[in-house]
Amino acid sequence: xxxxxxxxxxxxxxxxxxxxxxxxxxxxxxxxxxxxxxxxxxxxxxxxxxxxxxxxxxxxxxxxxxxxxxxxxxxxxxx
Amino acid sequence: xxxxxxxxxxxxxxxxxxxxxxxxxxxxxxxxxxxxxxxxxxxxxxxxxxxxxxxxxxxxxxxxxxxxxxxxxxxxxxxxxxxxxxxxxxxxxxxxxxxxxxxxxxxxxxxxxxxxxxxxxxxxxxxxxxxxxxxxxxxxxxxxxxxxxxxxxxxxxxxxxxxxxxxxxx
Numbered sequence: 001x002x003x004x005x006x007x008x009x010x011x012x013x014x015x016x017x018x019x020x021x022x023x024x025x026x027x028x029x030x031x032x033x034x035x036x037x038x039x040x041x042x043x044x045x046x047x048x049x050x051x052x053x054x055x056x057x058x059x060x061x062x063x064x065x066x067x068x069x070x071x072x073x074x075x076x077x078x079x
Numbered sequence: 080x081x082x083x084x085x086x087x088x089x090x091x092x093x094x095x096x097x098x099x100x101x102x103x104x105x106x107x108x109x110x111x112x113x114x115x116x117x118x119x120x121x122x123x124x125x126x127x128x129x130x131x132x133x134x135x136x137x138x139x140x141x142x143x144x145x146x147x148x149x150x151x152x153x154x155x156x157x158x159x160x161x162x163x164x165x166x167x168x169x170x171x172x173x174x175x176x177x178x179x180x181x182x183x184x185x186x187x188x189x190x191x192x193x194x195x196x197x198x199x200x201x202x203x204x205x206x207x208x209x210x211x212x213x214x215x216x217x218x219x220x221x222x223x224x225x226x227x228x229x230x231x232x233x234x235x236x237x238x239x240x241x242x243x244x245x246x247x248x249x
Binding site: 022036 | 091092095097104118122128129131134138140146154155156157162198230231232234236240
């Protein structure tokens with residue numbers, strides 16, 4: 001006898017798929033690589049500004065160090 | 080010849096964004112002849128993978144960045160110790176992991192991720208990896224995170240999953 005639910009398989013045909021438990025060991029990071037990785041044009045563009053800042057800070061530091069050595073040269077020398 | 084950059088400059092750099100990646104790039108050496116800067120770049124970025132228990136997580140990693148300021152050399156990054164060692168003055172090498180620790184702390188405080196994933200590059204010896212990653216784990220723990228899972232991934236690389244305990248209201 002038809003039940004009107006003929007699209008459903010009978011219970012004997014049902015496949016029960018167990019939910020897979022998350023397991024972090026299955027994850028494979030794409031952030032880790034070997035050798036050299038070239039920087040993209042976009043990366044290069046974004047890095048230029050901040051590295052210019054770095055260079056200016058380095059230049060300031062270098063001039064400060066020179067200033068310090070200048071001060072030292074002016075320190076009184078004991079005889 | 081790459082010469083060390085004064086250590087006092089290391090705290091002078093801000094967290095930068097590249098899409099959804101947040102990173103700190105700390106210059107450690109400079110070559111005036113080739114106009115190149117060597118930096119330690121530490122990154123954190125969000126990701127989703129159903130194999131991680133919480134699904135959504137943040138991954139952290141670090142690399143060495145060699146950047147040519149005048150375009151005379153192709154800029155690149157590397158996680159390969161044998162490559163990086165050619166650009167890092169000997170006197171600076173012991174301080175690299177300390178720079179990464181400071182950077183990780185700043186990134187974690189800035190992003191405040193719920194779950195952090197880290198993995199050791201294959202080829203690293205467990206002993207060397209342990210020394211570095213125990214330090215990094217301790218830094219992240221000191222910011223309120225606890226190890227949720229650790230082991231080896233499908234490629235045999237050592238990984239850590241750390242979580243910030245959820246505070247139950249009331």
